[in-house]
Amino acid sequence: MTEADFDFLRALLHQRSGLSLSQDKRYLAESRLGMLCRRRGIDGLSTLVQALRPGTDLLLENAVIEAMTTNETLFFRDRTPFDLFRDVILPEKLTANAASRTLRIWCAAVSTGQEAYSLAMILDEMAARLVGWKVEILGTDISSEVLEKARAGIYSQFEVQRGLPIQMLLRHFRQDGDKWQVSERIRAMVELKPHNLLLPNSHFGQFDIIFCRNVLIYFDVPTKAKVMAALAQRLTADGVFVLGAAETVIGITTTIVPDKSHRGLYRESRSSNAQSAGLGLPFDRTRTPTLSSVRG
Amino acid sequence: MKYCLVVDDSAVIRKVARRILEGLQFRIAEAEDGARAIDACKGEMPDAVLLDWNMPIMDGYDFLRTLRQMPGGKRPKVVFCTTENDIAHIARAMHAGADEYIMKPFDKEIVASKFHQVGLL
Incomplete structure (x- = not known):
């Protein structure tokens, strides 16, 4: 070349x-x-x-x-973010959103779907506590090819053995020869759409939790800042942002700051759980009512 | 250092598993069938057993059922590692008291992931 x-x-x-x-x-x-x-x-x-x-x-x-585009992903990749989702974020949101009984989650670089389906399996196992709740998981990716695979929810024997506990495989998958397909119930919990992180995203509405892991590492600093700013606009005031283990907000944005108690979680700088509340320059955001703009 | 018993009638599989598990800082003993594995457990109960299903004399399923009835307080983690990859075998193994299940072929990443899930790493 x-x-x-x-x-x-x-x-x-x-x-x-x-x-x-x-x-x-x-x-x-x-x-x-x-x-x-x-x-x-x-x-x-x-x-x-x-x-x-x-x-x-x-x-x-x-x-x-x-x-x-690198699309490597695993079920329950790095494990800790999913433990934090189950043990910290969900209990917090179940209390904070008790009045609206809604929970919106965005996997912003969903790739072949494992992250979104991992979250859906956790939610399914907490179904008794979510009776009467409207829970949405949106998974987006720039690649239509990986979204096709995510929609099918069919994975190889190797893919289901990396990170996925065997009990979850038994409960949530259907075997077809040497392939394993995520159950229809779990697939129905995840909505998959194409999206370029550099393009406008207001049509997606506001989210309580945004997972954007292991994608910022491929961007230069100005692009990282642009993407983080765009994602931060979609986070509710007390929303939680989850980045990859090797990613940081330092030098990129002051709007999203580390959670003071839980490594790997990030929050809007004005949040009471933010590590450096008051240091950031919050966006002049125009909040749309939760769920108002994404139905249909 | 944790102690893992590798039970498989294939010397090649035992060698591969030994290499992987030693790399994960386990002390290893080997047994080529379920009966020899029971004898090994009577001598020293391991922290973990990596267990094949189809073996002569005593298969992995019968070994597991016998192991779970042995007296003593120590309950080793048992991870099946077998070519019996259908959902019925997996469910049967879990019902008999297995802690995890590896479908062959396997690699270091899968073994590490499964051992991590059951709290051995």
Whole structure:
């Protein structure tokens, strides 16, 4: 791949998806886009770039973004965020939202669905405490390919053995040969939609909990700040933000700050549970009533 | 250092499992069938058992039922590791007192994940 072609692809990926591709990731671009070329019968990377340059083939642009996006995920990945969800966040929200009896959760980079279904399984096992509640889990991802897999909810034997307790496999999956499908009940708890984190998101409404794990690491600092700002606008005043274990808000935003008691959780800086309340510059947000804009 | 008994009639599987579990800081003993595994447990009750299903003399299911009836306060964690990958076998194993279940083939990540889930790591 020529320098000019690589520069073009870097600019395209950054502009369209926020992905920050450093010079040392050139091998990754050559490998993944090389596979894309072979799948589509394109005779090389320079031909691919030539086809992209006019900026008119949006489907091909999407295919390039999908090929360059890392979609690795697991059920109950890193475990702690899910323990915190069950033991800290949910009890807090069940008290705080007792009047409205609504709970809205957004998995902002849901990939092939394991994170959203892990949350749904936890909620299903607490069903007795959620009688009469309206609980919504929205899962979004930039890649329509991974969303298709998430919708099907079919996973290999390897995928269901990494992080998923066997009792949950027995309770919530149906076996079909060497594949395992998430039960219809659990799948029905999760709504899946395509969404680019750089684009407007107000149509999704407000959320009590936002999971956005292991995606910011692929962005440069200005893009991280932009994405965090956009997500923060969707968080209710006492909402909880969950980032990946290797991610931080330091140097990116002062609007979302670490929870003072629970590592890995973040809150709006004005929240009483925020570590550095008062240090941030809260957004001038216009709150829409919870659930008002996403039905249908 | 926790002690794990690897029970499998395949020497290759025992070798692979030993390598993985030693890497996870376990002390390892091996048994090639359920009867030898019971003898090993009478000598020293392990903290964990990685257990195959189909073996000569005494299979993994009968071993587990015998183990759970043995006197003494120590209740080792039992993780099945077998090619019996259908839901009926899994349910039967859990009902008999297994703590986790690995469907072969397996790798280090799966073993670590399952041992973590039952509190061994």
